[in-house]
Amino acid sequence: MTRRVRIALLTPALLWLGGLFAWAIAGLPGFGDYRGPYGYVLNRVVVPLRHTTNVVMGTTFDVRGIDTMGEEFILFAAVLGVTLLLRDESGSKEVERHTRRLRSDAVRLMGVLMVGGGLLVGLWLVAFGYVTPGGGFQGGVVVSGAILLLYVVGNHRDYRPFRDEHVLDPLEGLGAGGYVMVGLAALASGTAFLTNLFGSGKSGTLLSGGSIGVLNWTSAFAVTAAMLLLFAHFLETYVVPLEPEDAAA
Amino acid sequence: MTVVATLVPLQAVAFAVVALGAPVVVLTRDPLRQALVNSVYGVSLVCLFVVLEAPDPALSMLVVSGIGYPLVILTAIARVRGERRRAKEAADD
């Protein structure tokens, strides 16, 4: 269908959708009037049971652990799809035809300082994820961002070890598979899948939550490896300088 | 337990900024400029999540709109331009 027909069909459809939304919103309780008991129960129950002071992380990795496993496999499948789509099958052997060097010393200095700082912040976010706000998902993206700064600051030869698929693929597999292994370990010991096997330690310290800590770290590995793999596949063979070109796409 | 469903002015402002930011992102047509506008929209979403007492989603959105989205968008734009440049050079020969 042509563009004009599409836009002509779009306007009444969006108006009808807006009307449906209005009817749905009219049936919701007002903002702040929370009625469901699940939230209140979790806020009272998770900290005494698992000793994790971050109830959101306790919910993500323990109470609703199976949903997080599904999300990790969405991540895994999406990265697999990107790998298959962007496989360089045209047979072109032009490896790193254009290169780009960072010319500004100030940017390079800031970048070098931020690599260490970013790595530390990312690891801290992952490690203390179940005590204070943070967690494997957020910290994993920060760690991968710190590693990507190496690409911005150095040249592509410095970054080459982090583009190696033989390192990143096992790391991502360790993350996704490790999650399932912890669940299967609970199954093998006679309880339900993903039951919290290890004891909950002292509340508010790193040694709390039992298997929540382990699952936290496996999901951090999976997310870091997934981000680095995405970058490696998108950046396949060459780097082109990004100057503001013609405004037309 | 009687709960009065109200909206604090700070929250109303945060919602209004998000509602104004979304059309701006959509109406920016050039992908390179839109990537930057999307990151600013991400920051406004972070402010909204913090005001709604949700620190973990706020951290996620902050990290993702600062590192994740620019990563994939900018490399995609660079690759499209690289392929166009290669096609133009091949056509000029």
Added chain:
Amino acid sequence: MSYLPYAVAAWVCVVGLAGIATSRNLIHLAICLMVTQSSSYVLLLSVGYVTHGKAPIFKETKLGTTAVDPVVQALTLTDIVVSVAVIALILALALDAHRLSGTVDPDGVADISG
């Protein structure tokens, strides 16, 4: 006034859908899809809010103070990080279409065969 959050979520969703349908560039389309996804996060967190509730982190606050719903926050935070990979998949499809047909215009890509 207490329905403003849900109205904002619906407005952002509709704006994103309009952007997707009228887009002339596949990368612009992917970013409009991100805007539509963000409307779902706004809706989830608005539904879970409790008036005068604090954040559900009990390191400094005492156990038993009213806190907002942690389940929707758990859903939202994993969803945000996973959406990066999903958008990357859509951009990879756009790159593939560009490689096969030479254009990123959604109307121009329709003539690919095979």
